[in-house]
Amino acid sequence: MSMKNRRYPFVQLLVVSAMAWMPGLLMAHGKATGIVKERMQLMKTMGKQMRTIGLMAKGKIPFSAETVGNRAEKIRLSSAKIQALFPEGSLHKPTEALPVIWEQWDQFLSLAKQLEQEAETLEKVAVQGDEQTTLAQFTKLGETCSGCHTDFREKDE
Numbered sequence: 001m002s003m004k005n006r007r008y009p010f011v012q013l014l015v016v017s018a019m020a021w022m023p024g025l026l027m028a029h030g031k032a033t034g035i036v037k038e039r040m041q042l043m044k045t046m047g048k049q050m051r052t053i054g055l056m057a058k059g060k061i062p063f064s065a066e067t068v069g070n071r072a073e074k075i076r077l078s079s080a081k082i083q084a085l086f087p088e089g090s091l092h093k094p095t096e097a098l099p100v101i102w103e104q105w106d107q108f109l110s111l112a113k114q115l116e117q118e119a120e121t122l123e124k125v126a127v128q129g130d131e132q133t134t135l136a137q138f139t140k141l142g143e144t145c146s147g148c149h150t151d152f153r154e155k156d157e
């Protein structure tokens with residue numbers, strides 16, 4: 001460590017903490033920051049995972065029970081994080097979350113829980129390897145996504 005750093009440890013601390021913010025700023029999802037950005041990214045990632053299975057359902061890529069199980073597991077793990085990503089009143093731009101989330105918090109949480117359960121069921125069904133049953137459960141999982149979006153997310157797309 002240089003002499004300078006030892007004499008001005010607080011300056012070093014300031015520089016380090018300023019830098020800690022930078023990757024977050026550079027990777028900003030549009031203009032989203034903080035927890036809004038985090039949950040948008042979590043949702044987007046789940047969207048990608050669903051899309052992969054959706055391509056199988058449409059016959060655009062070959063069915064793979066293993067891939068479905070893997071994506072379902074990721075969605076299950078993500079759904080367990082939803083609750084913590086919606087602290088009360090976290091509505092800064094460009095969020096599409098609706099204030100009604102916190103008026104109907106129990107309902108919101110039960111939909112997050114339902115997502116976790118449907119994803120877990122998809123994992124179990126995929127292990128058995130039957131394409132039709134697996135894709136039927138995939139549809140149920142997808143309905144849970146849109147069920148929550150219908151009530152709790154702004155409609156602008």
Ligand code: HEC
Pocket residue numbers: 036039040041043044046047048050075082094095096097098108109111112115141142144145146148149152153
């Ligand atoms: C418990 C409610 C809930 C469930 C379940 C849910 N979402 Fe969301 N989702 C939201 C809310 C609320 C937003 C808006 C978040 C924001 O803009 O701050 C959102 C936003 C999104 C977005 C847009 C993200 C962006 O970049 O703007 C995508 C994509 C998405 N969800 C996909 C999914 C998928 C796929 C599933 C199911 C696997 C799912 N969601 C399940 C509540 C939910």
